[in-house]
Amino acid sequence: MTVIILTACPPGLxxxxxxxxxxxxxxxxxxxxxxRVRVRLWTRVTEMAGVGRALMxxxxxxxxxxxxxxxDHHWVPVDLDGVTLMRRPVAPIINPAIPGGWSKAARRRRFGKRGRPA
Structure with a gap:
């Protein structure tokens, strides 16, 4: 059995x-x-995908x-001791509550009242 998953690919594909x-x-x-059909079909998918992603x-x-x-997928198949696993990309952890990095209160605690290291 073969499964193909497309994301943002053209309707012709x-x-x-x-x-x-x-x-x-x-x-x-x-x-x-x-x-044989699977190999040719995958070749066709990679040619026609454009900016889309495909997984088979x-x-x-x-x-x-x-x-x-x-x-063109973010998850990459990786062979690990004979078992194929999908490696997810490691994204940096960003706290949306702290857009500039440190809050004003944390800066005061860390650097003192004037913003210099205590």
């Missing part, structure tokens, strides 16, 4: 995929296709029994 796979919901395609999951023989391919 969506129409092309419906020739081979069943569209379950917007951007999610599922079906049983041969390895398909069956392979082995312990995990599946593999991933990603195109």
């Amino acid at each position: 969506r129409g092309h995929l419906t020739q081979w796979l069943l569209e379950l919901t917007a951007g999610v395609y599922v079906g049983h296709i041969s390895a 999951v398909y069956q392979i023989p082995g312990e995990q029994r599946l593999s991933f391919l990603a195109h």
Whole structure:
């Protein structure tokens, strides 16, 4: 079984995929296709995706029994001791309550009344 997930891709690509796979919901395609068709379909997806993102999951023989391919995706497939996992990007932790970094009260506590280190 093959699953392809599209995000922000052109409608022409969506129409092309419906020739081979069943569209379950917007951007999610599922079906049983041969390895040759899968490779050619993925090549077509990467050519036509434009600024969109694509992710494909398909069956392979082995312990995990599946593999991933990603195109312009933030999550990247990584092999870890024979098991393929998806690595999420590490985003910096930003506190929206502190837009400038330190609040005025925290600056006073840290640097004293005049804003210099105590």
